[in-house]
Amino acid sequence: xxxxxxxxxxxxxxxxxxxxxxxxxxxxxxxxxxxxxxxxxxxxxxxxxxxxxxxxxxxxxxxxxxxxxxxxxxxxxxxxxxxxxxxxxxxxxxxxxxxxxxxxxxxxxxxxxxxxxxxxxxxxxxxxxxxxxxxxxxxxxxxxxxxxxxxxxxxxxxxxxxxxxxxxxxxxxxxxxxxxxxxxxxxxxxxxxxxxxxxxxxxxxxxxxxxxxxxxxxxxxxxxxxxxxxxxxxxxxxxxxxxxxxxxxxxxxxxxxxxxxxxxxxxxxxxxxxxxxxxxxxxxxxxxxxxxxxxxxxxxxxxxxxxxxxxxxxxxxxxxxxxxxxxxxxxxxxxxxxxxxxxxxxxxxxxxxxxxxxxxxxxxxxxxxxxxxxxxxxxxxxxxxxxxxxxxxxxxxxxxxxxxxxxxxxxxxxxxxx
Ligand code: EPZ
Numbered sequence: 001x002x003x004x005x006x007x008x009x010x011x012x013x014x015x016x017x018x019x020x021x022x023x024x025x026x027x028x029x030x031x032x033x034x035x036x037x038x039x040x041x042x043x044x045x046x047x048x049x050x051x052x053x054x055x056x057x058x059x060x061x062x063x064x065x066x067x068x069x070x071x072x073x074x075x076x077x078x079x080x081x082x083x084x085x086x087x088x089x090x091x092x093x094x095x096x097x098x099x100x101x102x103x104x105x106x107x108x109x110x111x112x113x114x115x116x117x118x119x120x121x122x123x124x125x126x127x128x129x130x131x132x133x134x135x136x137x138x139x140x141x142x143x144x145x146x147x148x149x150x151x152x153x154x155x156x157x158x159x160x161x162x163x164x165x166x167x168x169x170x171x172x173x174x175x176x177x178x179x180x181x182x183x184x185x186x187x188x189x190x191x192x193x194x195x196x197x198x199x200x201x202x203x204x205x206x207x208x209x210x211x212x213x214x215x216x217x218x219x220x221x222x223x224x225x226x227x228x229x230x231x232x233x234x235x236x237x238x239x240x241x242x243x244x245x246x247x248x249x250x251x252x253x254x255x256x257x258x259x260x261x262x263x264x265x266x267x268x269x270x271x272x273x274x275x276x277x278x279x280x281x282x283x284x285x286x287x288x289x290x291x292x293x294x295x296x297x298x299x300x301x302x303x304x305x306x307x308x309x310x311x312x313x314x315x316x317x318x319x320x321x322x323x324x325x326x327x328x329x330x331x332x333x334x335x336x337x338x339x340x341x342x343x344x345x346x347x348x349x350x351x352x353x354x355x356x357x358x359x360x361x362x363x364x365x366x367x368x369x370x371x372x373x374x375x376x377x378x379x380x381x382x383x384x385x386x387x388x389x390x391x392x393x394x395x396x397x398x399x400x401x402x403x404x405x406x407x408x409x410x411x412x413x414x415x416x417x418x
Contacts, residue, residue: 047401060101095123097110123139154178266311324352361385
């Protein structure tokens with residue numbers, strides 16, 4: 001596995017262009033399997049997860065031109081389900097093959113999806129709600145197996161928890177369904193709003209984007225077109241934290257601060273000077289040490305779980321005590337053991353991390369455990385005294401485009417060892 005060698009402490013400051021959102025690009029790509037005309041998708045980030053989707057699509061016979069944007073022609077699909085298991089298992093997003101292929105090929109037979117080791121990551125809600133929409137679908141020997149007669153049938157679904165993934169699976173199944181589908185307690189993440197925006201531009205009939213009540217009226221077909229993916233709000237939040245922990249100042253460009261309201265509010269509580277515009281936001285610590293801030297993660301618009309490791313890092317070098325409570329995933333504190341090796345003082349009890357701010361971290365050998373943890377450990381290396389070696393760094397390439405280039409442009413001293 002690759003390593004990063006990081007020299008600290010450095011102050012991270014300057015300007016950074018935010019890339020397209022991984023968690024908007026993935027569902028929009030799978031939604032393109034529902035469209036028989038050519039579509040062009042712009043602002044797709046160059047990430048390992050996107051590369052996996054392209055390989056899955058090529059396996060299905062989708063024609064793809066991958067230049068500055070992705071030009072996709074899914075007019076003809078092979079009836080071919082023997083995807084390489086390692087591909088399907090390498091990303092959580094492969095679960096979004098199920099709805100489009102059930103509609104297009106009238107059956108599904110794929111290995112269970114993977115994803116970061118932040119929890120068990122079940123798909124029971126996807127299965128339950130697709131059954132409600134008329135699919136004859138079940139899990140057997142770690143395979144998702146199913147079929148539909150002709151088409152999905154609209155239904156009124158009241159989600160028992162606001163699952164982002166399951167909300168997306170329902171939307172993709174309901175696009176062409178007979179009658180109307182209503183989703184109550186739907187997830188409201190901005191990435192779902194971006195998916196709905198994309199689908200409506202291509203001819204779908206979906207109301208309620210960004211609310212927890214989504215109403216989908218089945219249509220006969222979608223048309224081709226061009227679409228630009230929204231910016232990655234978690235990348236923006238990550239770079240804001242980079243400035244907060246190193247007492248620097250960073251301007252994030254091509255990003256919509258409205259999708260990060262609670263993160264900006266928490267950064268202001270920690271003493272940061274935050275400025276925002278229509279498509280930018282900036283942070284200046286004015287050379288101050290951040291103050292500790294309590295965090296409770298939750299479905300949007302609550303504090304995003306994908307920003308939890310980054311804020312825990314801030315808390316471990318902030319002044320004062322804080323509690324970070326993780327309510328979404330049951331195993332998202334793995335990285336804390338690595339931070340404690342660097343001198344952090346964090347104690348975990350159930351789904352809470354109790355942080356006592358320390359004056360500084362010291363460098364040592366650590367290893368990444370999942371995507372958002374890996375970037376937090378790299379940032380920890382940027383502020384630790386000495387040379388930190390971070391192993392298993394491939395996780396980072398799943399979600400952060402050109403990460404070394406961007407960090408070095410902000411003053412980081414970082415080198416990748418293959
Ligand atoms: C999406 O994961 C994101 N991934 C995650 O980002 C993000 O953390 C998460 O939503 C929450 O915002 C992508 O968009 C590719 P969920 P997903 O379904 O869809 C449980 C990152 O770092 N659940 O909202 O898997 C589940 O176990 C990644 O970019 C079931 O119990 O999240 C979890 O506890 C990490 N049964 C909770 O719901 C199900 O069938 C929320 O999961 C589905 C989910």
